[in-house]
Amino acid sequence: MRLYVNIDHVATLREARQTAEPDPVRAADLAERAGADGITVHLREDRRHIQDADVRALKASVRGVLNLELGAHDEIVRIACRVKPFQATLVPERRREITTEGGLALRSPDRKVGAAVRRLTDAGIRVSLFIDPDLATIDRAAELGVPAIELHTGRYAHTWRKGDAALRVLRRAAAHAKARGLAVHAGHGLTYQNVQPVAAIAEIEELNIGHSIVSNAVFWGMEEAVRRMRKLVDEAPPLTAES
Ligand code: PXP
Numbered sequence: 001m002r003l004y005v006n007i008d009h010v011a012t013l014r015e016a017r018q019t020a021e022p023d024p025v026r027a028a029d030l031a032e033r034a035g036a037d038g039i040t041v042h043l044r045e046d047r048r049h050i051q052d053a054d055v056r057a058l059k060a061s062v063r064g065v066l067n068l069e070l071g072a073h074d075e076i077v078r079i080a081c082r083v084k085p086f087q088a089t090l091v092p093e094r095r096r097e098i099t100t101e102g103g104l105a106l107r108s109p110d111r112k113v114g115a116a117v118r119r120l121t122d123a124g125i126r127v128s129l130f131i132d133p134d135l136a137t138i139d140r141a142a143e144l145g146v147p148a149i150e151l152h153t154g155r156y157a158h159t160w161r162k163g164d165a166a167l168r169v170l171r172r173a174a175a176h177a178k179a180r181g182l183a184v185h186a187g188h189g190l191t192y193q194n195v196q197p198v199a200a201i202a203e204i205e206e207l208n209i210g211h212s213i214v215s216n217a218v219f220w221g222m223e224e225a226v227r228r229m230r231k232l233v234d235e236a237p238p239l240t241a242e243s
Contacts, residue, residue: 001199003233004038004067005031005226006187006210011041011049024050025057027222031213034226038065040208043080044093045073052079059083067208069130072116081123088120089150089185089208091130103131103152106140117144128185133173138180148183150208153198157189160197167197174203192216192232199236207233 010027014020028039039062041050058066068085070076071093080088090113092104106113106129113129120127128148131137132155141149151173156166170186177184186198187208199207209229217225 001204001233001236002037002065002206003035003226003230004040004065004206004208005036005213005229006040006042006069006208007031007214008040008042008049008210009214011051011054015049024054025061027214027217028058028062030222031226032063034223035230036064036226038062038067038087038206040067040069040089040210042069042091043076045071045076055079055083055085059085067128072112077116077119080125081119084123084125087126087128087148089128089130090116090120102154103134103137104129106131106137106144108140108143110140110144114144117146121145128183130187133170135173135176138173138177138182142177142180142182146182148185148206149177150185150187150206151177151204152188153186153190154188156198157191157194160194164197170198171201174201178203192228195229195232196236199233200238202238 007024007027010022010024013022039058043050043055065087066085067087067089068080069089069091070080072090117127127146128150129141129146130150131141133151151170156170159166174184184204185206186204190209191212213225213229
């Protein structure tokens with residue numbers, strides 16, 4: 001299971017003072033030293049945290065994978081095609097949202113997302129689509145010809161204490177996506193308390209985790225925060241959809 005650490009909120013803290021610290025490049029370096037397989041950042045249209053210069057600096061400094069999250073907006077897609085991260089994850093983006101709320105609501109056919117997928121793919125970038133764990137949406141993603149999807153774990157993250165219904169939905173979605181030939185990623189709202197049942201889903205090969213790691217890095221330091229998450233992910237017992 002790959003662990004990619006989302007460092008947007010290191011930039012959120014910097015932007016709160018519009019100064020030079022904390023530096024996302026330094027955070028990425030420490031996260032990689034502590035066992036992160038990749039670094040994820042979201043270049044939002046409103047540039048509320050990560051800036052264009054951060055993406056360029058991270059492309060030059062990250063040793064593992066750089067995963068750039070982006071909305072299917074012309075300007076941002078153009079920047080992605082120029083910077084060429086290894087992976088781009090298309091997400092829905094609304095201006096006033098606090099964080100990405102819900103996955104891409106793919107239409108059939110979806111011209112806007114389809115055009116962004118083609119431009120990114122033509123630039124040599126591996127494309128993933130951030131979608132809800134819904135079987136019809138997974139089928140639409142497969143029709144768009146992407147190699148990967150990221151399942152939105154938000155509903156699971158909000159309800160895991162009350163029962164395993166959302167986990168079962170994630171398991172079924174992961175098995176369905178894998179059967180359709182898609183690589184399965186997952187993320188959103190995962191924490192030290194709730195990550196293991198998701199990390200145990202055998203079909204999921206990559207987790208993107210940000211807020212919980214950066215929050216705890218305030219107390220433990222970035223390396224320790226990543227090490228502890230890495231350990232939980234690695235120690236999750238493997239399960240299949242049938243178990
Ligand atoms: N994956 C995607 C597509 C996201 O948009 C986010 C939030 O930026 C995450 C993963 C990470 O979510 P969290 O910060 O809640 O761990």
